[in-house]
Amino acid sequence: MADTVRCPSCNGENEAGKKFCEFCGAELDKKPQTMSESERIEEYKCPACGSALVFNTDSGKLKCGSCDNEYEVGTIKQYLQNKTEAEFKWDKKYTENLNETLPEMTVYICKSCGGEVITDGTTAATHCPYCDNKVIIMEKLTGALKPNGVIPFKVDKKGIKEKIAEFCRGKKLLPNNFFSQQMIDEVQGVYVPVWLFDGTLDGKVSLDGVTSSSYTSGNYRYTETSHYLIECDGKMDFRRVPVDGSAKMPDDLMNSIEPYDYSQIVPFDGQYLSGFLADRYDKGPDASIPTASQRMMNSAVKAFANAADKYSSATLRNNGLSLKNPSVKYVLLPVYLFNCKYGGKLYRFAMNGQTGKLVGELPIDKGKKARAFWIPFLITALIVFLIVFFLMR
Amino acid sequence: MKKVFAIIFISLLLLVLLVPAAFAASRPSWYPEDIYTERTHGKNLPKVVDYADIFTSSEEAALTNKINEIVNKYGYDIVIVTDTSNYGLGPTEEQYAIDFYYYNGYGIDDEYSGSVIYLNMDPNNRYISNVGTGKMEKNYTRDTVNKMQDIVYPYLSDGQYARAMEVNLEIIDELTATGKIETKRTIGDYVTYGIISVVVGLIVGGINVSKQKANMNRVRYATYANDYIVQNSFMLRNINEMFLYRNVTRTVIETQSRSGGGSSYHSGMSSSGGGGSFSGGSRHF
Numbered sequence: 001m002a003d004t005v006r007c008p009s010c011n012g013e014n015e016a017g018k019k020f021c022e023f024c025g026a027e028l029d030k031k032p033q034t035m036s037e038s039e040r041i042e043e044y045k046c047p048a049c050g051s052a053l054v055f056n057t058d059s060g061k062l063k064c065g066s067c068d069n070e071y072e073v074g075t076i077k078q079y080l081q082n083k084t085e086a087e088f089k090w091d092k093k094y095t096e097n098l099n100e101t102l103p104e105m106t107v108y109i110c111k112s113c114g115g116e117v118i119t120d121g122t123t124a125a126t127h128c129p130y131c132d133n134k135v136i137i138m139e140k141l142t143g144a145l146k147p148n149g150v151i152p153f154k155v156d157k158k159g160i161k162e163k164i165a166e167f168c169r170g171k172k173l174l175p176n177n178f179f180s181q182q183m184i185d186e187v188q189g190v191y192v193p194v195w196l197f198d199g200t201l202d203g204k205v206s207l208d209g210v211t212s213s214s215y216t217s218g219n220y221r222y223t224e225t226s227h228y229l230i231e232c233d234g235k236m237d238f239r240r241v242p243v244d245g246s247a248k249m250p251d252d253l254m255n256s257i258e259p260y261d262y263s264q265i266v267p268f269d270g271q272y273l274s275g276f277l278a279d280r281y282d283k284g285p286d287a288s289i290p291t292a293s294q295r296m297m298n299s300a301v302k303a304f305a306n307a308a309d310k311y312s313s314a315t316l317r318n319n320g321l322s323l324k325n326p327s328v329k330y331v332l333l334p335v336y337l338f339n340c341k342y343g344g345k346l347y348r349f350a351m352n353g354q355t356g357k358l359v360g361e362l363p364i365d366k367g368k369k370a371r372a373f374w375i376p377f378l379i380t381a382l383i384v385f386l387i388v389f390f391l392m393r
Numbered sequence: 394m395k396k397v398f399a400i401i402f403i404s405l406l407l408l409v410l411l412v413p414a415a416f417a418a419s420r421p422s423w424y425p426e427d428i429y430t431e432r433t434h435g436k437n438l439p440k441v442v443d444y445a446d447i448f449t450s451s452e453e454a455a456l457t458n459k460i461n462e463i464v465n466k467y468g469y470d471i472v473i474v475t476d477t478s479n480y481g482l483g484p485t486e487e488q489y490a491i492d493f494y495y496y497n498g499y500g501i502d503d504e505y506s507g508s509v510i511y512l513n514m515d516p517n518n519r520y521i522s523n524v525g526t527g528k529m530e531k532n533y534t535r536d537t538v539n540k541m542q543d544i545v546y547p548y549l550s551d552g553q554y555a556r557a558m559e560v561n562l563e564i565i566d567e568l569t570a571t572g573k574i575e576t577k578r579t580i581g582d583y584v585t586y587g588i589i590s591v592v593v594g595l596i597v598g599g600i601n602v603s604k605q606k607a608n609m610n611r612v613r614y615a616t617y618a619n620d621y622i623v624q625n626s627f628m629l630r631n632i633n634e635m636f637l638y639r640n641v642t643r644t645v646i647e648t649q650s651r652s653g654g655g656s657s658y659h660s661g662m663s664s665s666g667g668g669g670s671f672s673g674g675s676r677h678f
Contacts (some may be wrong), residue, residue: 048638069638079637173605200626209634216646225640231633237626241618255615295618302617307629361610372605373598381594388586 012073013055044076047227078206079229079317107280115248117190117277118144129188129277129337130248131346144280148329149265150272153189153353160187160336163356172372175342175365183340189353191273191332192254193245193281196262197292199326201300202235206318209311230314232304238296242333243288245281249335250348251291256359257352260333264354268332278332285328293323421480421489425496432505435498438472440464442493445475445514452555459562467569469529470500470507473558479513485659486675487522489513494526494671504528508565509673510558512549521549523561524673531672532568538674540564540574549678 004013005028007021014022021028044053044062051066053076061070071079106119112133155163164179209228214221240262244254266272300321305314334353339346342363349360421444440460441453448456460471474493482488490511494500500507506527513520523541525533541564548557568574657675 046638048640067638071637072635075635075637078635171609173609219646220643221646223642223644225642227637227639229635229637231631231635232629233631234627234629236628237623238618238621239623241621252612252614256612258615259620292618295615296621299617299619299622302619303622303627304629307632308634359612361612364606364609369602369605373602376601377594377598380597381590384593385586385590388589392582392586 012060013057047071047076047079075229078231108277113248116280116282118280119273119277129190129279129339131339145330147193147268147332150191150268150332151260151262151264151334151354152266152272153276153334155336155351155353155356157184157187159356160184160351163351163358167358171362173364173368174362175368178340178342178363179338183338187336187338187351189276190335190337191276191278192249192335193279194242194254194331194333195245195285195288195292196240196242196329196331197285197289197296197326198239198241198328199296200235200237200324201296201321202324203233203322204318204320205232205234205301205304205316206230206320207232207305207308207314208317209308209314211311228311229317230308230311232307234304234307236296236300236303238299240329241292241295243283243291245283245285245288245330246279247282249279250350253348253350253359254335257335257350257355257357260352260354265331272332276334281330285330296323297321419480421476421482421493423493423497424480428496430496432495433498434500434505438497438499440472442472442474445477445512447475447512447514447554448558449555456555456558456562459559463562463566463569464501466566468501468506469527469569470505471510471562471565472499472507473510473512475512475514475554478515479518486513486520486657487511487524487659487671487673490522490524490673491526491671494524500527502527506530508533508569510561512554518677519549520675520677521545521557522673522675524671526671529569530670532572533672533674535674537568537574540576541568542674542676544574544576546676546678 003016005016005018006013007028012021014028018028045051046053046064046067046069048069049064049067051064053062053064053071055061055073056063056070059070060073062073062076063070108117108119108128109115110128110131110133113128113131115128115130117129161184164184168174168179207230209230210225211228212223212225214223216222242254242258242260244251297319301316301319305316308314336351336353338349338351338360340349340363341347345363347361347363349358351358440457441448443453456473460473464471472494474490476489479486479489482492490509493511494505494507494509499505499509504527506529507525508529509522509524509526511522511524513522521542523533523538525531541561544564545557545561548554548560564574659672659674
């Protein structure tokens, strides 16, 4: 078989030695690219069935020998591009806001879980807010990073009680008097260290789009499914995407009490710590970036998919977004932490100290659970039996 | 020439003689030559007529006794007839039963009230017809005929023809007395009801507990940052859509069919001779 030259523009095969492509007229490389038969077969796979595609000189398209689908050369090249991972390259300058340090502070270290909480020297930590351990050691701390801002606590003790009552409403499996007055009195307010990331996601996203329609003809129902390659180019700005910097604070709890109203952030001042504890961050901004980036990326991809709304489904094929103009700030967010033991298990709860949103897994009362099953079971079974008895005569 | 005329004459003669004979052979032996013959009450008519020869003599005797017992109780006639063909009598499959009852003069009272059970034992077209006439006509509704044949069908499909007829006569007894059929429930029926009730109850109970349990824990990891998108910052500079390929699948649209073979119901049927009114239906087995 004679050597061929592949057109760099349309991918069409031309006889070696030709200067211009016979299909699109583009200039061919001076040095001929020779292709063996196996290379031609390996190069392109049919998106529909995965079989090898062969260039059809009559139509100027790539044709699948198995399912007979034909594709434009340019389309298939774009479709079969290698999947690329999103870029998470953050300019190191993003931490330029983090440079001031705090004066000497008092730090309490839990001997059980290793948690460290800072106070202003007038507040004493009597137990660890994360594991409830009473053995806690006081030390002096210097050179701690100063937060850029803080959201002060807004919810007081009375507010906590009301929010707990609201939280328990409709929870039919909750043991009676689970939240005792004593526990409410011992609720500990903690400022949780949080990194707030800003940035812009910019670039291209490729999606696999599908439309389907069905119709009937004679005794058959026909379902037609069309597949498209959708390429979107755009950008989206994010502001203050939070990632908590405390390894002791469960991420799911912290995520669940979002959002905070960041317009109420005030510059940090030691007086806000009076009466509260402040957790010392042990996960720096570098360790938190992947979490923030992934959340931004998911939202951006979803927005692009929503833009292609005429498709019944649009799923990510290729993510070419990159993060631009990133920056980070270090803030303290107010959280009330509760720890309750029930049935030998420790249950943790967190309340947004600004909005009062309370989250946590509640224990289940076995007796109430049994009733929640057996009462509907018996009533339903009886009704169904009567219906069946009278209908199936 | 004479020979040709003789052949034509003989041919015509044979045609005239043989065609009615052939026609007669395509009708049952009891079928009248004149279908407009006036309807009269027959005398000493057998209650079980087994042309298909599917009953033993003792079965025939037992069925006859049972029929006589019911006939004496209510004064409405009953006949069981079996045959190996329905002779193409139509337009419905019950026509054989109707014509047999009508032309043989079954029926005791002035309205010739009664029930006919017909078993067509043609190997290619086995079915049972249940027909009511006179005062019994109103009892043979679509619902009662269906119930009757639902009960009898298992015996017929199992080849227990005498038992099937025995059960059918019991149903006719009940139908004549009450005007309806009360399906007798077996222990198996109650077990089925119980299983259905327990399964539905388990599903409802399970769903209720799952719903309540889900309400006890709303703690979730956040995977999106939708709350932190700067308002109106989403800019779609370009969107390019390229068609790749199309798939077309074809599925057959299912049509509903009754179990237990073909079933039909006909109401207000008339006998070929006119004058009689019948109601009933058939089911293949």
